[in-house]
Amino acid sequence: MGQWQDFTTGERLKVLRGKETQDSVAARSMLSLHTVRKAEQNGNVSLPTLLRLAEAYHTDVAVILGQQSPRRGMSPDDRAMLRELSRTVHDTAAGILMDPAEGVAPGPADLAEAASRMWRVYWRGAYTDAGALAAPFLRSVALYAHAAPADQQAAASALLSDGYRAAGLIANFLGARDLAYAAIGHAIRYADLAADPVRSSMLGSARARVLLRDARVDQALREAEGAAARNEPTFSEQGSALLAAYGKNITFAAVAASRLGxxxxxxDLLSQAHAVAARLGRDIYRNGMQFGPSYAGAQAVSVNVSLGNAGRALEIAGRFDPSGLTQAAHNRMMLDVALAQCDARQWDTSLDTLLEVCSAHPEWSRHQAIPGVIIQRVGHASTSRIRKLSAILGTSPTVR
Known part of the structure; x- marks a missing residue:
């Protein structure tokens, strides 16, 4: 059997289908038989179709596009980091702590600084580096929590929740779905022990993100909406952090609804999110969460791309100020812009936008599905650009 990335998308879909009939796949994915056949014939399919096929095959869209193998094709550094992160998550959850003799027992101030450093790296989109920081952070917090007096246990639980949430988000991005689910579950438990409404609310969008990446779109929508309903603040009396977490859940629900068409x-959800962002008046950054006018604007671009409103998406992208976005959020918005340009048949412009993002952030780009979608759809427009992108993304050129 050849290398997974050397197959066409259609060939990969046939391998994933195995002995199952195309009729059965169509029924499970709620796609027409014609769409399933067309996907296997030429692989030129839309992102919503890819999401439904990924759900039907219980895999990631990046696997279908050849960016990851069915067993997660990733770099040695990614794999080493994930092994250490997985061991840390499971050890600390089971009460297996590092030996205090390995270093000075951490204090709250040291842990707060370590958390800030971890989230700064995460916001840059350097997820392998963030994971390398998350593992020792989680071990240190577990040790601190074990020795903390009763009056510090709530603070320790809050930090444990942050560590597990970071681990879950990083694992989710790299396609380690089992670890992502486990880590987010532990994060929810410790947020409850900390009795922290902000952290509990933030975990709604975090769990919804894992569900969405797992192509469980209906459940992602229910989770995000449910988390918003459970933690809906009163605008006049709640702090900005809780309001931001609420807005993040509403925004993520809008994204999930758009994926369902x-x-x-x-x-409606996006309108609510913009109202919350306007109430805040600025972007809030707390414990790995961002929400505010910049974030809501970027997600409005994504929602309109998913709904097929390319012109509207490009209009929004052209008139709002993205300077408040984290690097990772800005990168993702530019991928949405490139996809909107592709939908608008601005082939060369789309490839230029894509090449700019992928060249500046190659490690981040390799784990994204959108570059593969665009390359397949506009590969006839520019052979040289496709070859450059394929070299960056580590895939075989697909030029028609």
Missing amino acids: DSARAA
Whole structure:
């Protein structure tokens, strides 16, 4: 059997289908038989179709596009980091702590600084580096929590929740779905022990993110909406952090609704998110969470791309100020812009935008599905650009 990345998308879909009939796949994915056949014939499919096929095959869209193998094709550094992160998550959850003799027992101030450093790296989109920081952070917090007096246990639980949430988000991004689910579950437990409404609310969008990456879109929508409903603040009396967490959940629900093609629901949720962002008046950054006008604007671009409103997406992207976005959020918005340009048949412009993002952030880009979608759809437009992108992404050129 050849290398997974050397197959065409259609060939990969056939391998994933195995002995199952195309009719069965169509029924499970809620796609037409014609769409399933067309996907296997030429692999030129839309992102919503890819999401439904990924759900039907219980895999990631990046696997279908050849960016990852079915067993997670990733770099040695990614694999080493994930092994250490996985061991740390499971050890600390089981009460297996590092030996205090390995270093000075951490204090709250040291842990707070370590958490800030970890989230700064995460916001840059350097997820392998963030994971390398998350593992020792989590071990240190577990040791601190074990020795903390009763009056410090709530603070220790809050820090443990942050560590597990970071581990879950990083694992999710790199396609380690089992670790992501486990880590987010531990994060929820410790947020409850900390009795911290902000952290509990933030975990709604975190769990929804894992569900969405796992192509469980309906459940992602229910999770995000449910988390928003459980933690809905009163604008006049709640702090900005809780309001930001609420807005993040509403925004993520809008994203999930758009992936389901529910334009009315997505528009309503997005309107609510913009109202919350306007109330805040600025972007809030706390414990790895960002929400505010910049974030809501970027997600409005994504929602409109998913709904097929390319012109509207490009209009939004052209008139709002993205300077408040984290690097990772800005990168993702530019991928959405490139996809909107592709949908608008601005082939060369789309490839230029994609090449700019992928050249500046190659490690981040290799774990994204959108570059593969665009390359397949506009590969005929520019052979040289496709070859450059394929070299960056570590895939075989697909030029028609």
